[in-house]
Amino acid sequence: MRKTLSLSMVVLGFALQAISYFALAAPLGTPTSPAYADPRLPFAPLLFIVGVALVFLAAVVYELMPDKNAK
Amino acid sequence: MSLSRRDFLKVSGVTGGALVAASRLLRLETLTAAGAESLQVEEKYIPTTCWIGKQDCGMLARVVNGRVVKLEGHPANPRNNGTLCPKGVGQIMSFYDPNRVKTPLIRTNAKGVPGEWRKASWDEALSLVAKKMNAAREKGGSKFVWQKGRSKAKKFYDKAFVAASGAFKLHHGAFCSDAGYRALEYTLGLHAVLHPDFKYTRYLLCWGWNVTNAGGNKFCWLTWPQKLVEAKERGMKMVAIDPRQRSAAHFADEWVPIKPGTDLALALALCNQLIANDTIDREYLTKYTNAPFLVGPDGLFLRAEPEGEEEAGAPLVWDTVSGAAVPYTAEGIQPALEGEYTVGGQRVKTAFELFKAHVAEYTPEMAAEVCGIEAAQIERMAREIGENAMIGSTITLDGHTMPYRPVGIMAYHMAQQELGFQAVRAMVMVMMLIGSIGAVGGQFSDFTWKEYKNWAKFEHLKVQDETNLYLKDSKFFPINSNNSSVVAHVINNLSEYGLDDEVVPDVVILHHVNPLGSFPDRNENFEAYKKIGFVAAIDPWISRTADYFADVILPAATIEKYEGPISASDFYTDAETLRIPPMDPLFDSKGDIDIYIDLCEAAGILYGEDGYIAQINKQLKLEGEYALPLDQKPEVRDIFDRYARSKGLEGGIEFFEKNGVNIKGPASVSKVYPYAMEEPFAGILPHRFYGESLLVAQNDMKAAGADEIYWRDYTPFPTWRELTAAQSPAEYDLNLISYHMIEFKQSRTPVPLLIEMAPKVFVEINPATARAKGIADGDEVWVESHNAITGETRKIKAVARYREGIRPDTVAMPHHYGEYVKHPWVKGQGPSPNELFFTGEGYVAQTADQTYLVRVKVTKA
Amino acid sequence: MAVQTQKLPYGIGRISGGWLLALLVALVFTVFGGYAYAQQLIYGEVVTGMRDIGTMAGAPWGLYIAFVVYFEGVSFAGIAVAALIRLLDLDHLKPIARMAQVMTVIALILGGLGVIADVGKPGRAFINLLKYARPGSPFFGTLTIAILGFLFGALVYLYLDGRRDAALLAKVPGKFQGFYRWWAAGYQDTPEARERHERASFWLALAIIPLLVVAHSTLGFVFGLQVGRPGWFGTLQAPGFLAMAGVSGLGHLIVLAAILRKVYGLEEQIDIAVFRWLSNLLLIFTAVYVYFMVVEWLTSVYSANTAEAQLLNALLRGEYAWIFWLSVVSLLIPLVLLIGQFATGKYRIGWLVFSGVLVNVAAIGKRFLVVVPSQTHGSLMPYVIGSYSPTWVEIGVVLGLMGLGALLFMLFAKVFPIMEVEEV
Amino acid sequence: MARYGMVIDLDKCTGCRACMVACKVENNTPQGHFWMYVFRFEEGEYPNTRTWFMPRPCMHCDNAPCVKVCPVGARYKRLDGLTATDFDRCIGCRYCEVACPYGVNYFNWKKPEGNYYLDWDDPDLAEIVGDEKVVYANPDLDKAYGPEKRRIAGGGQAKGVMEKCTFCVHRLEKGLQPACAAICPTQAIKFGDLDDPESEVSQLLREKPHFRLLEEAGTSPRVFYIGQHAPNPSVRQIEEITVKV
Structure with missing residues (x-):
């Protein structure tokens, strides 16, 4: 459970980073229109940081979460 | 009096096909479909004319909520075709400049040093000027002097004032191209x-x-x-x-x-x-x-x-x-x-x-x-x-x-x-x-081929003993350009020219002119002004001359006044325009014509047969129903209304207020080309x-005992001789010339938008010359001039700038820096080349015109 | 069970005169920096020496950006060393792992604050960056990865690594007991817990290394991707930034370790072997950096591009020459010293500290030279050659940031062990 | 949709700098900011010297380095080809400025209202014009423009933000030419739709050889030059303007 959760946090974190970077933030490429100025979803950059945070927080979860087997 | 741009186009579209081409020049064609969207603010375009330059380009003042926000070129004016120069656009600052003279000022400290002033009412200032002026007028001669710089528009009100007041008039042209x-x-x-x-x-x-x-x-x-x-x-x-x-x-x-x-x-x-x-x-x-x-x-x-009474055959x-x-x-x-x-x-x-x-x-x-x-x-x-x-x-x-x-x-x-x-x-x-x-x-x-009065006069040049302050008809300068620096030189050396104190002016009115700033040589002018009793300046700013010598300063308006009529011809098209105030004068300033009317009223020379009003009628050819009544103080707008009506324009002044320019059509071939005239060259x-x-004049001058320096160039054919300046010692190895920069040329206005682009005076020098003298680009240098006649030297300090596009034996300095001393943007601009030039013998032409060439040496400061 | 009166290790909670004095000095710098920044907030950045490129003949980026880059470089080494210790099982370097982590966190905070000091609209910057930041801009990497992401990672690393110590300290009564208990978060010093932490930190360290490369490369990209600025556009910017980060960070760590060793009398824990390791690491990074520098020079020297030549001239002979040669000398002297120590096998802490200080002088100089001359002397258009010199406000803000860094470090050292605790 | 561009005929430019002043008044730019700048050049040695002039607006590049680096999308490309700056979004990082090889960006180092040439707080003037800080304030500059409705016109908008030439977007939307093009005494500056083959600018580019500045940088400017040549190292600036605020 603990491992699953932290692993899924890592996966989710990276996924969030990838999605927000490539899909939700302002488009990549040579900007030729106003569309390149705005993120497709507002605060997508915040999501990216949340993604980074999730990956690191996975370690916290991994360490801090009580092990069910132990109890 | 005012109209929106669309109205303007509608109205002017009716006035002539010239506007079709003109609007193309202003590029009014629609660029986007969004096009002529309605404007939310109260916006008007008032036609007027430029006030800085010489040709009074047609302008449209964009006025938003009563405030001028931009000056643009008037599309229909053939002189500028919808465009403007940097001065034209930049002068918007002159409306609002808080450094303008806001109210009449009366001097409270001694003259010859930077001025201190107290604010005065128009009544007080005008009656003071009128009193001094009348006292001087009574003495006649050159006791009351009037001088103007570049006249804007037709000089009718200047001439009317000179005629009504009997002023002794000095020109500025001897510094220009006379x-x-x-x-x-x-x-x-x-x-x-x-x-x-x-x-x-x-x-x-x-x-x-x-x-x-x-x-x-x-x-x-x-x-x-x-x-x-x-x-x-x-x-x-x-x-x-x-x-x-x-x-x-x-x-x-x-x-x-x-x-x-x-x-x-x-x-x-x-x-x-x-x-x-x-x-x-x-x-x-x-x-x-x-x-x-x-x-x-x-x-x-x-x-x-000779036949009959004729002098010569x-x-x-x-x-x-x-x-x-x-x-x-x-x-x-x-x-x-x-x-x-x-x-x-x-x-x-x-x-x-x-x-x-x-x-x-x-x-x-x-x-x-x-x-x-x-x-x-x-x-x-x-x-x-x-x-x-x-x-x-x-x-x-x-x-x-x-x-x-x-x-x-x-x-x-x-x-x-x-x-x-x-x-x-x-x-x-x-x-x-x-x-x-x-x-x-x-x-x-x-x-046009119009015979000028001097054509006949120059057939027999007068060389006589009796002369006046500018040496008119004298053995010194039989052809004479009325150089006010020569006047200063004469005032400082009266006996040399056979004159006495009688000719020294008591009262001088300076209208938009700044002898200490714009004329060489500055020293000569400075010394002369010390001898003049009373000086009144009409100017929107405190000029160098006013600062040192004016007793009274009367604040003139800039564009915000009626003035004219102004030719809008471009040589090939005949047109006429007027200056229309796009807003009321700021502060307590007045239009120039208003000032003269009030001054003449205070001096008691406004009304009557020889009064100022009568002279205005004469100058503008206002006759019959168009003539101004001689017993009634005129409104300036009314003067131009009568003028416009006298020219057959429906609506009078309103025609100009609506359209800005009256296009009369292409100038006819028979008017422009002398060969097409009935009598070639108009006779x-x-x-x-x-x-x-x-040659006759030369003989007369010799006979009258004039020195060779005066008569040597009075030859039937132009004859080369070595220049006086070339006789300076060899160490003065460079020729100094001066020039105008577009930013300042005729600007007579401290416009920060322009000063910002050219903030400081400099000396242009060829890099080869400079290197030989150990001067690097941007170095401070001393420029010292030498008078080959008197041996006097003068020097100033300025920054050297390399320029391949100048002769190696010549250095050049721009004019028009630092003329309006009290303006914050003028501080630190550096010296004027006018401090280095000389006037008087050897440094004026045979016509008493000022020379802008002197030998200098340039050394690293 | 621990005795009630037992003191906490490494001077925690004990306020000495020296510490107070040092704190006061740091505080004065910080307050001065705050005052300088207030001037900038009120009057705008006109109080700095920065001006526009072109007709203003200035540099719109100056000391702030140079120090942002420097601080981020310093942060590199901390976490890198910490991660390497874990990954490579460098047990005898463990004593400096904590201080390296703290150094990283603080340097990252200072870097972030440096960015805030630089931007014209600091308040708006927070929101707009989170809301609009464009991945296409190299700044995206700087702000999200290099600063925020990295800071978060470093904090997590520090936190997890400190749990065991916190748990130990929590046993000692005192005013920080609650804090230690919170930090420990139920940590039991059991073999399982240790094992778990070992595993977690291994993966963390593994994750941090590539992040670190990415972060510092993006910082290099901020400059290296700009075609319009001679001296910037080039592939060496990213690896060069990485190498220089290592140099400055390791130098810092050496100095820090030496100071703490002296102050706390840790001659035993931080022995010469630690310094040997640091010395050799610094040698490698310095050598690599010097190599990059020479390659870059040669490229510019051979380039026929006049803008590049003008820039190089300004660096080698012009107005930046003194900074340039100071930096070069500050790199070469340590390089010689480090090689000497490596060759003889004799490591002197004094020489090492000297080298650490010098490479940081070089780092600051080189950062300045990367940022500024390309703006003032690198115009591809025929503008007047520009100039830039920082004003007291910029210097004040930078000194304030340094003061704040020292302040934070000293405060941290008073509430938490600066080295891993053996046993309380 | 129109895609605007500018064609500047250097054979016609007299170097008078009217465009610079017209730009300043139209856009209310503060002291020291020259969105339009006119280089005055000379090249060669005496007596084989040549004098010439080159106006420099923003190039409105199609591959704009400034747009690429803007971290928050304040600098962006409009569909009509303009490179715009949203001063409400700009965070003042000045990255666009260091990225631009043309030196066209101007940052509001000061509070703009204290940076308009004269003491507009003069009590006598204040009595007349109220608390207006740019007494010739252009009312069009505060509006939002384009389908994206962003405030991108005019200068001196706020302390700590970046501004530059907008091609007078507020005039374009009224169907007017940019201020510099409208004022140019010799009509050296032409402006129009480069996508329309019949437009004056397109025709000029078909008829005459032309160049763009720093073509090798790959920025694809939308400003084209006719006549003379691209400035090279032998060109020396004369009567240069270097105003610091």
Whole structure:
């Protein structure tokens, strides 16, 4: 459970980073229109940081979460 | 009085097809479908005219909620075609400048030092000026002096004031191009300077004049570059003759970096070559000039026996038909242009024959040596002038078949040099040789061929003992440009000119003029002003002169006033406009005409038959129902309303308030081209190729005991001599010339938007020269000038700037820095070259015109 | 069970005169920086020496950006060393792992604050960056990865690594007991817990290394991707930034370790072997950096591009020459010293500290030279050559940031062990 | 949709700098800011010297380095080809400025209202014009423009933000030419739709040889030059303007 959760946090974190970077933030490429100025979803950059945070927080979860087997 | 831009276009669309082309120039065509969306703010476009430059370009003031927010070019005005120069746009700041003189000021401290002032009411200030003025007027002579700088619009209200007050008037022109004006008045009878017929010219000599960014010559400058660019696209070739590359050099096919002050020698060398190449228009010279006149050994024309009361008979020419000397006015004769003949037992030559002998010594090699250029360059120019002149060709315009000589000269301020009068005469003679005067594509000067009063006067130059402050008709300067620096020089040296304290002015009114700032030499002017009792200045800002010497300053408005009428002609189109106030004057300032009306009222010279109102009627030709009542204080708007109605304009002043410009149509060929006139050259003939009366004047001057320095240049043909400045010791190895930058040219206004672009004075120096003196680009240097006559030296400090486009033996400094001393943007601009120039003998032309050339040495500070 | 009166290790909670004095000095610098920044907030960045490129003949980026880059470089080494210790099982370097982590966190905070000091609209910057930041801009990497992401990672690393110590300290009564208990978050010093932490930190360290490369490369890209600025555009910017980061960070760590060793008398724990390791690491990075520098020079020297030549001239002979040669000398002297120590096998802490200080002088100089001359002397348009010199406000803000860094470090050292605790 | 561009005929430019002043008044730019700048050049040695001039607006590049680096999308490309700056979004990092090889960006180092040439707080003037800080304030500059409705016009909008030439977007939307093009005495500056083959600018580019500045940088400017040549190292600036605020 603990491992699953932290692993899924890592996966989710990276996924969030990838999605927000490539899909939700302002488009990549040579900007030729106003569309390149705005993120497709507002605060997508915040999501990216949340993604980074999730990956690191996975370690916290991994360490801090009580092990069910132990109890 | 005001209208939105769309209304404006609607109204003006009705007024004429000229606007179709004009709106294209302003590029009003719709760029986006969104197009003419309605404007939410209260917005108007009020037509008015520029106030900075000389040609009073048509403007549209964009007024938003009662405030002018931008000045744009008036699309229908032929002078500027919807465009403006940097000064025109930038002067918006003059409306709002809190450093303007806001109320009348009265001096509270001693004169000769920077002023301290107290605010006064208009009543107090005007009655003080009126009291002083009337006291001086009673004494007459030159006790009450009035001087104005560049007059904006028609000078009617100036002239009316001078006439009503009997003021002694000083000019500013002797600092500008008056030597050139005198030369043309003398030679062609026109009050004008040289410009080409741009529409047709194929070869242009841009002679010491910046055709693109300079002022002067009828227009400020916008019109000329527009026409130049059109001509260049047509394929016109242009030569820039100038010690320094100005912006015009960009358009020049060839640069002739002539040594300053040697133009006369170059012109005569061109004459020499034109004669050598036989590219001369004999028909013009024979028919329309005094070149075929027979000249006796005494240098005077042979003349017929006088008939009746006439002082002298008509000059004689050699008639090749009858083989005899006959009056040039005789019918059916064919005068000989060249040759030597025996008349009455003596050998005589035609004036042209004398000229050939005169210019024989001016070989390209000789001129190349004098002018510091290549002989080959002179030969090439002469050949190209001759080829392009297409002598013998004609062109038919509007049914008139006229000579076609598409070569012309543009020259203006270069006339202000020691030999200026004769140099311009020599340049005109180049054009006379090829018959370019008044020919299509050829040499023009004025817009119309109107005889100037000096044409007749110069036939007999007065050389008399009785003279006045500016040495009018004196043995010193028989042809005189009324130089106010010479006046200052005279005030400081009265006895030398046979004058006494009687002539020193008690009261001076300075209107938009700043002798200490804009005239050389500054020292001479400063000393003279110390001797003048009372000075009143009419100016929107505190000028250097006002700061040191004014007792009263009357705040004038800038654009925000009615003024006019103003010609809007571009040489090819006749049009007229007025200055319309786009808003009320800020602060407690007043329009110039209002000030004169109030001043005249205070002085008691407003009403009555000889009063100011009557003079205005006279000057504006307001007669009958249009005349202003002589017993009623006029409104300025009403004056122009009457004027407009007198010109047959429906609605009077409202016509101008709506449309801005009254386009009368294209200038007719028979008005522009003298060959198309009923009487060719409007009867101003024969052109004075040979200056007989100059020789007569020289003889009279000698007889009156004048020194050689005064009479030496009064010669029938222009004659080169070494310049006075060249006699300075060898250590003063550089020629200093001054020039105008577009940012300031005629701006007379401290506009921070312009000062920002050119904040500080500098000295342009050729890098090779500078390196030899150990001066790096941007170094501070001392520039020290030397007066070859008196031995006096003066020096200033400025920053050196490298410039490849200047002769290695010449340095140049721009003018117009630091003139409005009290303005925060003017502080720290540095010195003016006017502090280095000298006036008086050796540094003025034979016409008393100021020279802007002195020898200097430049050393690292 | 621990005795009630037992003191906490490494001077925690004990306020000495020296510490107070040092704190006061740091505080003065910080307050001065705050005052300088207030001036900038009120009057705008006109109080700095920065001006526009072109007709203002200035540099719009100056000391702030140079120090942002420097601080981020310093942060590199901390976490890198910490991660390497874990990954490579460098047990005897463990004593400096904590201080390296703290150094990283603080340097990242200072870097972030440096960016805030630089931007014209600091308040708006927070929101707009989170809301609009464009991945296409190299700044995206700087702000999200290099600063925020990295800071978060470093904090997590520090937190997890400190749990055991916190748990130990929590046993000692005192005013920080609650804090330690919170930090420990139920940590029991059991073999399982240790094992778990070992595993977690291994993966963390593994994750941090590539992040670190990415972060510092993006910082290099901020400059290296700009075609318009001679001296910037180039592939060496990213690896060069990485190498220089290592140099400055390791130098810092050496100095820090030496100071703490002296102050706390940790001659035993931080022995010469630690310094040998640091010395050799620094040698490698310095050598690599010097190599990059020479390659870059040669490229510019051979380039016919006049803008590049003008720039190089300004560096080698012009107005930046003194900074340039100071930096070069500050790199070469340590390089010689480090090689000497490596060759002889004799490591002197004094020389090492000297080298550490010098490489940081070089780092600051080189950062300045990367940022500024390309703006003032690198115009491809015929503008007047520019100039830039920082004003007291910029210097004040930078000194304030340094003061704040020292302040934070000293405060941290008073509430938490600066080295891993053996046993309380 | 129109895609605007500018064609500047250097054979016609007289270097008068009217465009610079017109730009300043139209856009209310503060002291020291020259969105339009006119280089005055000379090249060659005496007497083989040549003098010429080159106006420099923003190039409105199609591949704009400034747009690429803007971290927050304040600098963006409009569909009509303009490179715009949203001063409400700009965070003042000045990255666009260091990225631009043309030196066209101007940062509001000061509070703009204290940076308009004269003491507009003068009590006598204040009585007349109220608390207006730019007394010739252009009312069009505060509006939002384009389908994206962003405030991109005019200068001196706020302390700490970046501004530059907008091609006078507020005038374009009224169907007017940019201020510099409208004022140019010799009509050296032409402006129009480069996508429309019939427009004056397109025709000029077909007829005459032209160049763009720093073509090798790959920025694809929308400003084209006719006549003369691209400035090279032998070109020296004369009468240069260097105003610091």
